[in-house]
Amino acid sequence: MDTAKRYCEVADLARSAEELCTLRHHLHQHPELAYEELETAALVAQKLEQWGYQVTTGVGQTGVVGSLTVGEGTRSIGIRADMDALPIHEQTGLPYASRRHGKMHACGHDGHTTMLLGAAKYLAETRHFSGTVHLYFQPAEEHGIKSGALSMIKDGLFERFPCDAVFGLHNHPGAPAGKFLFRRGPLQAAGDNVYITIKGNGGHAARPHLTVDPVVVASSIVMGLQTIVARNVDPTQPAVVTVGVLQAGTANNVIPGNARLELSVRSFSPEMRALLKERITGLVHQQAASYGAEAEIDYCMGYPVVINSDRETAFAVEVAKELVGANNVEPHTDLLMGSEDFAYLLQARPGCFLRIGNGDGEDGCMVHNPAYDFNDRNLPIGAAYWARLVERFLAQP
Structure with missing residues (x-):
């Protein structure tokens, strides 16, 4: 038997694509700035509680952590998604455009949150792992100085919700939608x-x-x-x-x-x-x-360098290749001059921060742009990736 077939596939989440789109569009219409993510956090907490997670709110001010333990496994994994928006007036003209003047999900955090929620629901339903998964829904990645990741760490994130490794991702305009990009060692400045x-x-x-x-x-x-x-x-x-x-x-x-x-x-x-x-x-x-x-x-002094650990990055690459095929995985992408406060999490735990293509050509509008929109084609792919990563990580001895 091919053991890889036991783990989550994109088709498993494709059945939820419409539900994920509806959720993402709701988040997009109701953006909240750094440390103001009260409605977003409440929605995340309500979903996680509904699916059977142990939920802790107010971590690092407005952060949410959902924890689920299955079986007798002793390993644990942390997955992070950011929730905050930017002070930008949206100019997309989309039917689900921001309803809050001067605030916009112009960096795709609405998509990041939705993908992790999609994985959370799937994992709760299938429970095909043995160990503990902690889902970190983080505020204030966009703050630039007062980091939401650092706030959660100072609030005891890894002492209260410990993990053996931590993972996170960001969408990447300019690469085809659904393509995964990785790099061992330094990735972002x-x-x-x-x-x-x-x-x-x-x-x-x-x-x-x-x-x-x-x-x-x-x-x-x-x-x-x-x-x-x-x-x-x-x-x-x-x-x-x-x-x-x-x-x-x-x-x-x-x-x-x-x-x-x-x-x-x-x-x-x-x-x-x-x-x-x-x-x-x-x-x-x-x-x-x-x-x-x-x-x-x-x-x-702002966010430090994002430095991915070798073993965890190799593992994350392997999972991506299993899920979407080697042709849709770049294991050694270029250095990125943009900064990211996931770096603080990687200073405290081994792990990997990866990128998923948001589209090229007309679909590849750069982030922090009033015309930007997260690519909904990524929702089932990203959710399936997180689910499979958890299953694979918590299946290892």
């Missing part, structure tokens, strides 16, 4: 935010010699920052320094007193992270001083 205030001396635009123009200082700093990756970073090491905000002044005949810059900094190792911080702070202070201005820097 650390993301830091830098807030810079340039203090000059304002005055009349016709008398610049009596001022210290912070606009000129800020402009010089922007250009200087471009040399850090080009001239201080080993060309074989990926890194990004992006100036996303430059603000100064309110009138064309007034030289303002201050200017403001905001940076996004990405890297893949602690050493590179430290180098970028050193060079950015040094360059900004020295450039400002050279013009007679001062600089104040608030350097906020």
